[in-house]
Amino acid sequence: MKLIIIFLNKIEYLDDLLSAFLEIGVPGAxxxxxxxxxxxxxxxxxxxAGLRDFFAGSSPTNKTILMVTQxxxxxxxxxxxKDVTGYDQQTGIAKMVSLPVDGLFGFDR
Amino acid sequence: MRISPYLDKDCIKIPLxxxxxxxxxxxxxxxxxxxxxxxxxxxxxQSLLEREKIETTxxxxxxxxxxxxxxxxxxxxxxxxIAQKGVEFDxxxxxxxxxxxxxxxxxxxxxxxIGLLARLSRFVHDKRLRKKLLKCQNSQDVIxxxxxxxxxxxx
Numbered sequence: 001m002k003l004i005i006i007f008l009n010k011i012e013y014l015d016d017l018l019s020a021f022l023e024i025g026v027p028g029a030x031x032x033x034x035x036x037x038x039x040x041x042x043x044x045x046x047x048x049a050g051l052r053d054f055f056a057g058s059s060p061t062n063k064t065i066l067m068v069t070q071x072x073x074x075x076x077x078x079x080x081x082k083d084v085t086g087y088d089q090q091t092g093i094a095k096m097v098s099l100p101v102d103g104l105f106g107f108d109r
Numbered sequence: 110m111r112i113s114p115y116l117d118k119d120c121i122k123i124p125l126x127x128x129x130x131x132x133x134x135x136x137x138x139x140x141x142x143x144x145x146x147x148x149x150x151x152x153x154x155q156s157l158l159e160r161e162k163i164e165t166t167x168x169x170x171x172x173x174x175x176x177x178x179x180x181x182x183x184x185x186x187x188x189x190x191i192a193q194k195g196v197e198f199d200x201x202x203x204x205x206x207x208x209x210x211x212x213x214x215x216x217x218x219x220x221x222x223i224g225l226l227a228r229l230s231r232f233v234h235d236k237r238l239r240k241k242l243l244k245c246q247n248s249q250d251v252i253x254x255x256x257x258x259x260x261x262x263x264x
Contacts, residue, residue: 046164046165046166046168046201047166047168047174047226047230048223048226049163049164050160050163050164050176050177050178051219051222051223052163054219054223
């Protein structure tokens with residue numbers, strides 16, 4: 001099993017992305033409201049206010065999507081993410097990582 | 110990233126002569142421009158004051174760190190001064206400023222600027238360091254205090 005984490009900066013893709021995940025059989029995910037570090041640094045810590053132009057790409061709001069899935073789903077999820085967001089064509093739209101899961105507790109078997 | 114290698118004994122002034130924010134920024138900048146020809150007085154001052162307009166660099170606890178990124182400079186410049194009396198600096202905590210660090214970075218060295226600001230703003234949250242700096246009588250004292258502090262905490 002794998003834990004997939006998707007950092008979705010362009011949140012306008014969220015609805016389509018979740019619909020597409022349902023289509024390929026992703027049974028569920030947890031979606032968190034999140035904020036890019038650069039945005040917090042340059043807007044909430046005054047000494048870094050002069051760096052707002054540098055951190056301009058850092059999202060004021062983004063979504064972090066967490067899902068536990070079978071290993072063979074990773075490539076399908078990647079395809080869907082590419083298809084919906086085009087994140088492989090342009091930086092700053094989304095990022096995805098997958099991590100090995102060594103224990104599952106409280107999940108439906 | 111250590112601060113002490115950037116300290117220049119000729120760019121440290123104790124006490125500062127001026128008592129107003131803009132004049133103090135100018136006074137510290139003068140220390141740099143008098144020694145280093147590549148730093149343009151007018152352009153740099155303008156950049157420093159523009160930065161102050163975005164949000165104050167008076168970070169509280171009697172400390173200010175005016176700074177700017179400058180196009181035509183090749184290296185980082187650092188000046189430091191201690192005001193005898195507290196100076197009104199529009200500080201976040203409304204307290205007057207006594208310790209003023211001025212940093213100039215080459216425009217493309219954004220990461221250097223971030224590193225210096227982050228390190229310095231963390232340093233000056235340490236009350237013991239601020240107390241030691243306020244006791245400094247000359248530039249050698251300042252360099253010694255910083256070097257010793259960094260050796261102890263960041264070696």
